[in-house]
Amino acid sequence: MTSILVVDDSRLARNMVSSVIASLRPDWTIVTAASGEEALEIVGEAPPVAAIVDYNMPGMDGLVLAERLKERFTGLPIGLLTANVQDALRRKAEALGIRFIAKPITSDKIRDFLAAAGQ
DSSP states (O other), X not given: OOEEEEEOSOHHHHHHHHHHHHHHOTTSEEEEESSXXXXXXXXXXXOOSEXXXXXXXXXXXXXXXXXXXXXXXXXXXXXXXXXXXXXXXXXXXXXXXXXXXXXXXXXXXXXHHHHHTTO
C-alpha cells in the first residue's frame, strides 16, 4: 500500500491537498491528521512515501513534527506547507532537508513536491 501523510489543522487545507494528491495519484492511500500529535499516533510503523505538513498548528508545529517523522522514517520526503514565507523559516526547513511549499495550495506545487520526492 502506497500512502502519503497530510497534516494540517485546517480541514479545508487537508481536503484541498488530499484532493490534489488523489487526482495525481489515484491509487495512493491518503492518511490525514489535524495535528502533529495525531499524525505521530496514526502513521504507525509503515512509512508513507512522503508527508506534507502545515507549519502553523496548535501544539507541535510543522518543523517539530518533521523532525520527529525524520527520526522515525529516515529519508522521508517532507513538504512544509505554510503561508509564512519568511527567509528564516525557509532556512530552518532547508537545514532539516524539508521542502518549502508556500500557500496557497496549487496542483503544480503539489506535483512539483511529489516529483522532487521521487514520486
